[in-house]
Structures are given as structure tokens and as C-alpha cells.
Amino acid sequence: MYSTAGTLERSALWAHGISGDLPIVVVRIDEAEDLEIVRQLLRAHEYWRMKQLSADLVVINERSASYAQELQTSLDGLVRAADCASLRTRSNVRAAFSSYGRI
Numbered sequence: 001m002y003s004t005a006g007t008l009e010r011s012a013l014w015a016h017g018i019s020g021d022l023p024i025v026v027v028r029i030d031e032a033e034d035l036e037i038v039r040q041l042l043r044a045h046e047y048w049r050m051k052q053l054s055a056d057l058v059v060i061n062e063r064s065a066s067y068a069q070e071l072q073t074s075l076d077g078l079v080r081a082a083d084c085a086s087l088r089t090r091s092n093v094r095a096a097f098s099s100y101g102r103i
Helices: 010-014 032-050 070-088
Strands: 024-029 056-061
Touching (some): 024 032, 032 056, 056 070
């Protein structure tokens, strides 16, 4: 999974729908207060797309898994809303969400 340089092998990204062909913007969050930076990055991602700049956006949810998944539910809602807006403009928002330890 990791190369000798300590970086993630490209093939490990494929399971998350990320080819590794584009630059990757990564944000790691663990609190509901961090949702605003996710909103800003989703808006930036759409702006980049309009300027014909392509990048994959990866949000890593580091909050420990629990019965109540409020943070994950909020993240899913933000991405769905971004996906809906992108479909209206023929774009593709890519985001991968993971509980700590899966990516």
C-alpha cells in the first residue's frame, strides 16, 4: 500500500474513486466546526472547475466511528448538495470520506 518513500501507492486510491491523475486537495476534520472549511473547499472546487482547473477533493473524517454519526451525515449532505449543483453545470465533484484508519 505504501511505497518506500512513505507515500500512498496510486492503486490504493482507486477504491475511493480517485485515479491519482489529478492534483489532490486533502482536508482532515474531526469536529463539526470543521464543516465550514469543507463548504469553502467545495465552493473552491467548483470555482476551479469553472476555470478549467481539475483536482480531486478528499475529505478525511477522523472522528472515531460511533452509533451517532452526525459529522459523517453532515459531510454526506454537503457533498450531495455540491454534486447536485455540479450536475446542473455538467461537472463532477469527487470526494472520499473515511473514518480514521481506512485511508
